Amino acid sequence: MTAALSVEGLKVDLHTPGGVLRAVDDVSFTVQKGRTTALLGESGCGKSLTAQSIVGLLDPVAEVTGGAVYVDGTDVLALDRAGRREIAGPKLAIVFQDALTAMNPVQPVGRQLAEPFRIHKGLSRRAARAEAIELMARVGIPEPAARYRAYPHQFSGGMRQRLLIAMAVALGPDVLLADEPTTALDVTVQAQIMRLLRDLQTERDMAVVLITHDLALVAEHADDVAVMYAGNVVETGPTRTVFDHPRHPYTKGLLDSVPEHARRDEPLPAIGGSPPELSAIPTGCVFQARCPLAADRCVEERPELAPVGDGWASACHFSEELSHA
Incomplete structure (x- = not known):
């Protein structure tokens, strides 16, 4: 189609x-x-x-x-x-x-x-x-x-x-x-x-x-969502699927930042750090500086947006590990 x-x-x-x-x-x-x-x-x-x-x-x-x-x-x-x-x-x-x-x-x-x-x-x-x-x-x-x-x-x-x-x-x-x-x-x-x-x-x-x-x-x-970070699409797929089982750390960080269970006098959940300046986009993964899963491979090699399911793709070297988190 x-x-x-x-x-x-x-x-x-x-x-x-x-x-x-x-x-x-x-x-x-x-x-x-x-x-x-x-x-x-x-x-x-x-x-x-x-x-x-x-x-x-x-x-x-x-x-x-x-x-x-x-x-x-x-x-x-x-x-x-x-x-x-x-x-x-x-x-x-x-x-x-x-x-x-x-x-x-x-x-x-x-x-x-x-x-x-x-x-x-x-x-x-x-x-x-x-x-x-x-x-x-x-x-x-x-x-x-x-x-x-x-x-x-x-x-x-x-x-x-x-x-x-x-x-x-x-x-x-x-x-x-x-x-x-x-x-x-x-x-x-x-x-x-x-x-x-x-x-x-x-x-x-x-x-x-x-x-x-x-x-x-x-x-x-x-119906569908394309998650963008620093000028790149880092995850795409059906909205319900992506929101229920995010396969990119940035997507997961956004969803975890929703204060569903926030309590008075407790800090609100948030993604640490801030997006990179356009003049300082890293050569590897664009999310590496804020990612809890970042490793040497993320610094050296930018992950491609690759299929992780039916109509679903993620740009993360550790998308499979994230599915078990």
Whole structure:
């Protein structure tokens, strides 16, 4: 079965005054239609850069230097600017974490929602307006016709996020990337936003990439997970399998850090140390400085992402030993 999204060996470099830094290193994962794959990891691990590379929205200082990204069998990294514009919306879309900065603050939200229908479908102004109002109603905006001419700042954070999702799914994309879509929202609104995404995914059979550091969000909403650390994917597989039996020390450390049995006046569990700077990524295993299983082999040889089960892979020399821990 052809994946809706297939990322193969993606590499992204950052050009800085101090030199070129590898921020995303040989990242690979796939997402099937109708399924959700979560990119999970600490802040700065390369999740958002990966998403921006896929949709072609990298900052000028960043550059894709290797790999391929296939959407419906087409390598989007090989497309020119016109080709990118053609697939943006109908094939591939993204939802950002900050709706207020992602939307045009000086243009009514209805006009922003109507624009894709006019550009990609050639609808008249009136027909595009009707489509936009219908879409606003679908994502739960009350009195959409009356609020068509309202500006982004006149909506609450949760309503703005709904509008941003509406803009992303307007043309029924095959693949939707959701980059921290519930950041800064209260838990009730978070649940509403994730329920909306799930409903839209089911209706349109979309493949969704959920980018987050929230373990609970992944456990509840993701079918599969790709755990990232220091620009590398260190474990991938079905979410339930990976969470129940992690085969990489970093994944295990993240899961052990959840304060399920925390007690007052006792320290919270955590992974010791901090991720390496991009200018000081070790030649061996990227997690070696914080890993309780690190040995000489980890310093000398970087482990490859190798199968440890059905649709399950880990980049650790001691993944087998970890399964018995």
